[in-house]
Each structure stands twice: as C-alpha cells, then as structure tokens.
Amino acid sequence: MAYSEKVIEHFKNPKNVGTLDKSKKNVGTGLVGAPECGDVMRLQIEVSDEGKIMDAKFKTFGCGSAIASSSLATEWLKGKTLDEAESIDNMDIVEELALPPVKIHCSVLAEDAIKSAIEDYKNKQA
Amino acid sequence: MGYIRELNLKAILAIETMTNKKIIYLDNNSTTPCDPRVVEAMLPYFHNMPGNAASRNHPFGWQAEEAVDYAREQIADLISVDPREIIFTSGATEADNLAIKGVFEMYARKGNHIITAKTEHKAVLDSCKKIEKMGGEVTYLDVDASGRVNLQDLENAITDKTILVSLMWANNETGVIQDMKAIGDICEKHGVLFMSDATQAVGKIPVNPKEVGVHLMAFTAHKMYGPKGVGALSDSRKSPRVKVTAQLDGGGHERGMRSGTLNVPGIVGMGKAAEIAKKEMVADAARLSVLRDKLEKAFLDTVEEVYVNGSTEHRMPHVTNISFKHVEGEGLMMTFNQNIAVSSGSACTSASLEPSYVLIALGLGDDLAHSSLRLSLGRFTTDEEIEMAISSISEGVKHMRDLSPIWEMYKEGVDLDSVVWQEH
Secondary structure: OOOOOOHHHHOOOOOOOOOOOOOOEEEEEEEEEEEEEEEEEEEEEEOOOOOOOEEEEEEEOOOHHHHHHHHHHHHHHOEHHHHHHHOOHHHHHHHHHHHHHHHHHHHHHHHHHHHHHHHHHHHHHH | OOOOOOOOHHHHHHHHHOOOOOOOOOOOOOOOOOOOHHHHHHHHHOOOOOOOOOOOOOOHHHHHHHHHHHHHHHHHHHHHHOOOHHEEEOOOOOOHHHHHHHHHHHOOOOOEEEEEEOOOHHHHHHHHHHHHHHOOEEEEEOOOOOOOHHHHHHHHHHOEEEEEEOOOOOOOOOOOHHHHHHHHHHHHHOEEEEEEEEOOOOOOOOOOOHHHHOOEEEEHHHHOOOOOOOOOEOOOOOOOOOOOOOOOOOOOOOOOOOOOOOHHHHHHHHHHHHHHHHHHHHHHHHHHHHHHHHHHHHHHHOOOOOOEEEOOEEOOOOOEEEEEEOOOHHHHHHHHOOOOOOEEHHHHHHHOOOOOOHHOOOOOOOOHHHHHEEOOOOOOOHHHHHHHHHHHHHHHHHHHHHOOOHHHHHHOOOOOHHOOOOOO
C-alpha cells in the first residue's frame, strides 16, 4: 500500500500539533477513539467571541492516515465559523488525502473529533 | 488484444532515488533474500538443463531427476531424516495443508480430533477450520505470556479420538520456541501423531524432528535464503510409518502424495540453501543473537515504556518483537520505512483491521499489540545497519510520542485505564 503524497506530507510535517488550554472557556476539546482500537484523536479549537475558530490543535495516536486526517482537519478548521466546521464531511478528507477504502475510518474519526470539540465548546457556553 | 499491466516502475524507482543507500532489511521472518550461491546453483536449470524430472526417457529428464535427488539429500541431511521422507511442495503453507488434511483423511477410522494452539500460522489454523467444516473436532490451546503451550493442558486435551497434535517449532511473530521434546514425549505416550510447522526454525537453528518425536514437519526454502515457491513436508517412514492422503491429484508424483511437475530450479535452490545452512547456521545464529540483543538492549535502556513480547529465554536468536507504548505501529514504521523494513502487529497493517492474534493470545492487550514492531535479522544484516536502526527507530518513537495525546496523558500522570473513551 503506497501512501498518497499528501498523507506523507502531513505525516512528516504535521500542521498544528499541540495542546490548547482546556480550562479556557473559549476552548473546545474533542477526544475520540480508544487505545485498544489503535486510534485516539484529540482535537481542540479556540473560538473567538464572534464564533469563528481562531486556532486549532491536534494530537493523534494512530497510523499515518489517522495523523494526516487530523492534521488536515485542524488546517481546515482555522478561520471557519462553527456552522461551517460542523459541515465538514469525512468524505471531503478522503478525497483530499486520496485515502484507500481500508483507511476511510480514519477520516470518520477525524470528523467525530471535530464534532466532539464543537460540542464541548458549546456545552461550556451554556 | 492483450492487456499487460505496465510495471509501476515509477513507484519502485522513487524508492531507490529517495535514498542513496540501500534499504536496511529487518523483516527476514517475512522472507529472506536468496543467498547469491543459491541463485548461482539454480540458474543452469532454467535454460541449459531444463528437463522435467519425471521424463524417464532422455538425458534432460535424467539430469533433472539427478538434481532433485541430490537436493533431497542435502535437505534430508539438514534435518537428519531419510531422503525418502521428503515430499516437495510449493511451500510451507501447502505442506501444512497436506499434513493436516492428509492425516485427517488417512486416519479417519482412528479418530477425528486435532489439537493445535491459538498462536499457529494461518496455514495451520485455516486448515483446522476446514477440518471442522468436514466434521472434525479441533482444540485450540491457549499459551501463557511467554508464548508457550502449557504441557498439562495439552495432555488433558488428548482423547481416544485424537489423531494429531500440530504445534509450530518457532513462532513467526515472536520467535518463541516450544518445548518440542516434552510435547513429543506426551504424543508418544498417548500414541498420537505429532506434526510441526517448522518454517521459522529450519535452516536457522538445528532442527532434528526424530530426536524430539515429530512425525511430520513443514518448512520452506524462502525462510532460509532460498527461493520462494518451494517447500517440503518431511514424513516419517519408519516407526511409525506415517502416510498422508494426497491433496493434489494428477500423475502420482512424490510417491503418490503430491502430484505435479517438480519445480526443479526451486528444488535445486532449496537444496543449496539447506547445504549452506547446515554449514553456517550455527555461526550465523551466534552473530545475529549478539546483534539482536544489542538492538533490544538499546531500546530498553534508552527509550521509556518499551516491552519485549514473548519469552526471551526460549526464542529464535535473530528476532525481537517489541512494543513502544502509546505509539501506533504503522505510524511508527512510516517514520523510517524509507530506510528500514520491519513488520508490525498493529491492526492498521492488516487487511482485516484486527491486531495480531498471536500477541493477543500472549495476553498483551490490544493497545500493546497496536504498538508492536517485529524486527527479524538475517545473514546479510550488518553491525552498521543495527546502529542505524537503533537511531532511526528511536527517533521515530520520539516523533510519534510528540504527536500522541495518550503519551501526553501518561506523562501527566493520567490513569489511562480509568478514562472513559468515546469510541465510535
């Protein structure tokens, strides 16, 4: 199985690796997957008062495709509104990274991570 | 109009130009490169001496037959059996199939129960599943954390319907070696045939089936620096005489037990590989054991949270199966796979998306299975390559841990077992 160039690029030079302060009210944290499954993604967003995502960071335990999917997700999230972020579909990730069928679940987990982070943020505002 | 796929040379060339150096090969348990001496021995049999060994009536046939007979002796000599006890096959998978299905059919009147272990190669496990569909009963023994079968469990599992015990000599993922003599004694005591998939052991460590009571033994050329596509089943012909029902019919080759034109060049190669192994395997093993220990020790000493899987006392000298906690195996391999070739027990590397069943059977837990690498050294592995492997893999682990949220959580003192994971 050869990886697509984009996957390799995201893997070797992942974007936005890191940690945001989860105690801040405008930070939403999504933690999805499980160590027993071989895939854990933590995706965090920092949202401005106007409801735009100012910053996004991730860390992933998983294969190259999982890391690339979550790295790509953080790239896409920056500058988007929450509604725009909600509409990111896993198949967009599959297409962008040219993921083979056996790796589609990595993109699904990334979509879950995005939604989980947004939900966490919204819960904190309530 | 013929459609022949164009060789994807572009991808292959890309690998070569990306690095000016050769890729370090540490995946010898998957396959071994042919020894150049083996290739040399095989070449004449492709064009200059191309006869079919079954052609009785002309020199081409006689030449081929002579070459096969000679190879049979070389191979028999390696494992201390009679040359007439060698049945050539297309590889170990076929030999495993022939042994298990062949015994099941031949000894049907005696019984229908086979005992094996959960850590066997798929060639054995899937053959056993087929046996179950054909009305047989199979017991799949557990192994302990060291990877060895419990001898009492084995003895308890034997019934008056048991016709075969099938246990591999050395495991392909962990390198763990079973207590063959003790198992052989139990089988002898109860009058049960003992078959062993010895693919990972033959040609690498001294293997003598008769000494331990193994009646049927499967092995292949391509794990001992011979070509792919040729293997053998050794089959005891005296005390006891063991027969197997042929699984391939058509011409009655190999004394009626395996029909099909013999792969003469392949067999010649296998013979040469066996001859070289007989002379060099002990020295190879000693040298590789030192390199393997150096590799393992480097990780254990300099990297945190590293675990060696399977018995370190009873295992092949050139294999180490290691887990790097909180780092996923396929991702880790990707950090260095342009320079180093290894294998992993991670689910991400299997088509079924299941983690290594062998490591699970050792009681590892899925997360350590996902984090495992199998490094298997070989005759052509050098000291320098080991140095480079240590540094590349250690760097890879660091890169992956910098990316890993569970490594961060572990470092912060979070008890990962108490976290409620949001699985999908």
